[in-house]
Amino acid sequence: MRRACLLRYAATAGLGLAALLAPAPGFAKGPVSVADIAEGLQDAVVNISTTQTLKERNGSPPGRKGPKTSPFDELFDDFFDEEGPDGSPRKVSSLGSGFVIDPSGLIVTNNHVIEGADEIIVNFTDGSKLKVIKILGHDPETDLALLQVKPRKPLKAITFGDSSILRVGDWVMAIGNPFGLGGSLTVGVVSAVKRDINAGPYDNFIQTDAAINRGNSGGPLFNMDGQVVGVNTAIISPTGGSIGIGFAVPSNTAVRVLNQLKEFGETRRGWLGVHVQNVTDEMASTLGLEEPMGALVASVAPEGPAGSAGIKPRDVILDFGGQSIRNMRDLPRAVANGTVGADVLLKVLRDGELLDLTVTLGRLPASEDDEAIETEDSDGVKELLGLTIEPLTADLRAKFEISGTVDGVVVTAVDPDSPAAKKRIEVGDVIVEVTQEAVHRPEEVVARLRAVEKSGRRKILFLLANADGDLRLVNVPIS
Template sequence: DFFDEEGPDGKPRKVSSLGSGFVIDPSGLIVTNNHVIEGADEIIVNFTDGSKLKVVKILGHDPKTDLALLLVQPTKPLKAVSFGNSSVLRVGDWVMAIGNPFGLGGSLTVGVVSATKRDINAGPYDDFIQTDAAINRGNSGGPLFNMEGEVIGVNTAIISPTGGSIGIGFAVPSNTAVRVLNQLKEYGETRRGWLGVHVQNVTDEMAFTLGLEAPKGALVASVTPDGPAASVGIKPRDVILDFGGQTIRSMRDLPRAVAAGTVGMDVPLKVLRNGEVVDVIVELGRLPKEEKDGPAPDERQGGSELLGLTIEPLTHELRDRFRISGKVEGVVVTGVAPGSPAAKKHIKVGDVIVEVTQEAVRQPDEVLARLRAVRKSGRRRVLFLLADAEGELRFVAVPIG
């Protein structure tokens, strides 16, 4: 790969970068990582027999899963590998990683599957295979094989303080790769499903308030107007427990399940609403480039009767002072006592209390009344729906002690 870069004299110079890849079609389709080819002016593929081919076209690339599909034009059919089923992988299964570590050429290392469904916060759809097979710089984009010689992963990332392998490597599962690569081949881009919600985890503190025996599901913090979820009545405070037959155990499960869905397909949901499970059918939309189904913008979990909060009506003056959007209504937080229950839950000055225990509030007296009602009921926590200045919503359960 060759990249333009400014040299010491200010003139452009060419620098090279190395990575790995593998052939999935004898006609010349090659898989690698997006970060291997991103920004390249020219891409040359070196084969194990010493031959070289220039990439004639990048058929598509997907930064969210770090995959790219390249096209070369060979004079004779290439040897291709086939994908296996990554969903049957078990921790302890033997695997082999092949790649081009540090530019040394084709190398094979052996290890086991250390974990599956690993989330390393690389993106919204993290679902990595973790392996202790040595993966070093230059291995990115290479195949991870099972013992049957099938590709069950695309080597993508390592965790290392030194830059070399310490036995913690990650690969995109083949089932994810196949779905993305098929779309790149057909459309030149990915076409992911879209629900139109921001979600957060259900904490231990929230579970009882929401009518759950234990934390599970994805708690809807906000719903995109005119999105698929809004069109079928999904609301903030709903907890999505099942998506198309897939159990949603935590917030992170939902974006992956939705993204894997087919645009235009009707998908059944099981939703917990006001303590009862209801069935909803939603038609998946297509994920717009600027949108995503994912965590609420502030997913931190996190009200002298008011739990350390000073609150005031949301006047024009306070709206201007805290630059609060005109679409936000509620009671504004103007002070938070250090070390208070509210402070420990990351409630901050400028936040707006929209609801208390699922009832809208517009005046401080209404907040106080709701809090007294919670105390009188014997519950140990109060559930706030808060908005930031831009109107993004999040739920916070605060102990009332």
């Protein structure tokens, strides 16, 4: 009897244990799998390998805009760096990602992945390789490039989705080539949209916590419908690896740029011809605004579209073609996306009165491709190469006792660990010329620096003046 009772207890206990071990129905297989979506996409995601010859023995490849520890790290990965004898050329090979958008052989990647490359090879998931026969176009401002290969048979291609409907919290998926590990997939959410990381005048990034690393650059960011909603471009990483903060160019921006690259081999951005700044709290009431908003016109190019339309300094542009301008950064994006030659209605606040003006949008000249509209902080302060630089105002001239014969941009702070500090640039020094061109505003210094970076040079030449006007030349390393 007792034995029967024990057996009965054991059976009951066994059933209880089985019940405890059985997974709850809702968590039987974990979160919903993305395997079915990914299976149809991986063949269209490719690895991009490039090779280029550098004549300079020291320095990083032209495609890299900063050291590996820079905060806004690129995702492009050097995997082979062979140095020849002193002064001899060396070859650098690099890996990135890309994706097919047309079965006939059109492939998207980042501009910095292929910039300066002597040879570009596209590697597919089945092990096949194709050499890029033509770079149809590239755009440094959005960091996009369109490549052409000649396949033996139609390629698997993927389509773009609408990035404008993305919301914070939406699930996204990245596929790419991190650290040379092709076909890697990660999943995360949209952390933010319309993110400005000060990479350029058209910043409008999608931020995601989907793990992306070096080598993912140029790869696609997908929505859960398997459509490309972004092109992975940059990460914040003090370590060089993913810390969950990555950035992608929105698909709507990419499609517009890629269509122009395909048709014209270049981008054709709108041009307004104004120099703008933010409206501060102090300015708002003076300008007749209840709160700081809009883009304040600081100057107008006399023969530019804005000048012809009657836009004047001190005007506040509040709306461009139906797009609300909340701050100065909104305007360059809106203008760049406009159609060259089109008439656009602007809402402008002038002396407290709201005006409607019509401007015929011009085309941004190629020589001004750094930015369609110059922008600056309200005080004009810029930071670069460890230097804080500001316009040489009367107050700063008096503060640093700078001679009235000196003109340029004044250094107001120096990072003691920066290359500039090692070159003995000091607070109170005035940058008179950059690469033998006179400068009068901080943004002119920035523009010269960008031009030097794009040329592939590793140093930038400053002509400096001290407070007494004594001049000296200083060659400052860029990275």
